[in-house]
Amino acid sequence: MIAMSNIVGANAERSRSHNRQVVLGRVRAAGQTGRAEIARGSGLSTQAVSNIIADLLEDGLIAEQGVRAGGRGLPVVQYGLNPSGGYAVGVEIRPDAIFATVLDLCGQALVSERQALGAGDRDQITADVQALTARVTAAAGVPHARVLGVGIVMPGPFGLTGLSGSGSELLVWQDVTPAKWFSDALGLPVIVENDANAAAVAERVSGVAQGLETYAFLYFGSGLGLGIVQNGRLIAGAYGNAGEIGHIPVPSAGGIVPLEAVVSRLSVQEHLRAAGVHVASGADLEAAFAAQLPAMTNWLGAAAEPLSHALTTIENLLDPETIILGGAMPDVILDHLLASVTLAERSVSIRAARTTPRLMRGASGRMTATLGAAALVINQEFTPQIAAAS
Amino acid sequence: MIAMSNIVGANAERSRSHNRQVVLGRVRAAGQTGRAEIARGSGLSTQAVSNIIADLLEDGLIAEQGVRAGGRGLPVVQYGLNPSGGYAVGVEIRPDAIFATVLDLCGQALVSERQALGAGDRDQITADVQALTARVTAAAGVPHARVLGVGIVMPGPFGLTGLSGSGSELLVWQDVTPAKWFSDALGLPVIVENDANAAAVAERVSGVAQGLETYAFLYFGSGLGLGIVQNGRLIAGAYGNAGEIGHIPVPSAGGIVPLEAVVSRLSVQEHLRAAGVHVASGADLEAAFAAQLPAMTNWLGAAAEPLSHALTTIENLLDPETIILGGAMPDVILDHLLASVTLAERSVSIRAARTTPRLMRGASGRMTATLGAAALVINQEFTPQIAAAS
DNA sequence: AGGATTAACTCAACCTTCTTGAGCTATCAA
């Protein structure tokens, strides 16, 4: 009668899988660590950790990294992640092209490729994704058995919502679950997410959010999205469309507009076009910024206030450790926005013992969504699954 | 080196506890159900479910509720929650008084009491909470062994933040974890939350959010708070202060103000006071509304737009199944607000197949936070814990 | 009406995984 989320019971096998991820997660978090330390931190017995370590060594996911003497007692045999123990493929499907990349277990990018997208029909896209996946794994010299999975990024929102039309290219997927579809086509586990969520996870796997469990990523795509991470997990919303921050109302020039009407790549492009400047690429934007074109300066000035309001809203609604800005916007422009916003003086994010800044720029650059697609897979290796919705 | 959330490894015992909660959760969700149905839904074997059912029967948490024939095969032996199998105490600490209530396992309130609060020092409060807890359980005739735990509600935000001063009475707790403190004092498991979060859970246990997994509760307290539930779990933020929606900037009368400056109980009280009307209680507010005092009408008119913007923000950031309005505000006023807001025409919450309204009024009335305190305990019985932060 | 089919549930043996406690070993401190 009442729907229930797909929470699943535990058994010995699932416990082991869960514990494997717990152990792997602690190895990653610590950098280098020994059995006893993991056992203390995870609530498992030393013996259990020992057995799992043996498993992980055999699978090549971790490697012995010397011995730490330091204190009293038997020295610690240390283990760390083995970057070549597993790889993830990230695929980003944009309207005009597909990007793909390969990440190792430590989040290092090995190769990245781009392929123009022809007709937008589903079978063609599927074939292109298959071909590109094969190409990047071959180029990286990664054996198929070592590929942990494929992350795929498509712009949201998902399903039929009041925002459809802005995400219209998604309509071709509506009779099948994209993750299932691609998993069948590729013969690998597949995770599908929107660009903002992927970008958020990218920063956790190899960017400025390493070690953070709760934060938000404000992603400049065609519009504006927010990837929300709480306790290391993405907040999806009831229908997978959480984080559509582009549509929140903000004050601008005396009126109220959707945030992405004044803070987004499309918005700056239109602003420049109205002034007779045509920008197509990120380089064009960077040039316009460097030249201090009045249209660019105006746009930046107009963006600061609505952006500040959005940041205040994020801070007070989500209480993140930090907010990260990134995506398809040149770093210099992101830095300028970072410097020009006013962070609220009344906010739950003001605390004496802060260790991270309230606002940061993402480290992954323009490929952040593609990297994030792969990072979703890597991140899942470290994120225990029992009791989590799938 | 990198902090890690307290995710814990699984073992046989913890698996059993997890599975118990899964089974109990399914019994609750279904109302009445049999072993095989639970097994199918939970990924456990019939035998495992059978053993757990036997446990739950012995503990009195469920009871046999007849047999369902219907289809082919052996008729289903059905089980449902046994309301008298377990109870939860809810305590709400307000600046001037303490409220307490007892809820049975089905979320039914048995007794509620109030006690004036004298000096605000910690030991006095603790003694008062102890006394009141003993009083309500005695009044409800609940044996100590059947009390599952105590939920305690104190106004947020927690810790030292940029909002301190508004929640200054919390400062007395800062050298000790309140949950640990009260747990030691009461000899029972204790959950501490803020009022908005408790109210959100109250609606899930016995209000309009039954069966919902992802929603938000906009709580009128002294200020304004938002309880955010995702997949049946509260979103706390990095420091437990998520949902401080009162501080998000909204447009009002041409300017930008914090939401709770125009939409909150304090705001309406000040608005009326400025017009010479003194309101102290909810009944006073109701009278002012019934009398259609101009000050009240003005306030309602002025509240609609900022509230609408806040709702649009919630919808697009969190993609909830619904947003619930409730708390310390008379139902008639909440209903008026519900009717007067304009829900955005561009929102991820617009979908063809909606089964719940986008906006609802809470069912728990003015005691919602106290009930919610107890509901936190009840809710925990049904929420699997492995892999969840504590 | 009566056998076939279906589905829920139980029983008992088995399997996986974690825990426990004894024992070994390498380091530091006295």
Next chain:
DNA sequence: TTGATAGCTCAAGAAGGTTGAGTTAATCCT
């Protein structure tokens, strides 16, 4: 050199879920 400390392994044990055969009570079909 000896004792204390702490990491780690070994082997036995315990907890709990799974499996497959068997029982029971309905409906379906001839």
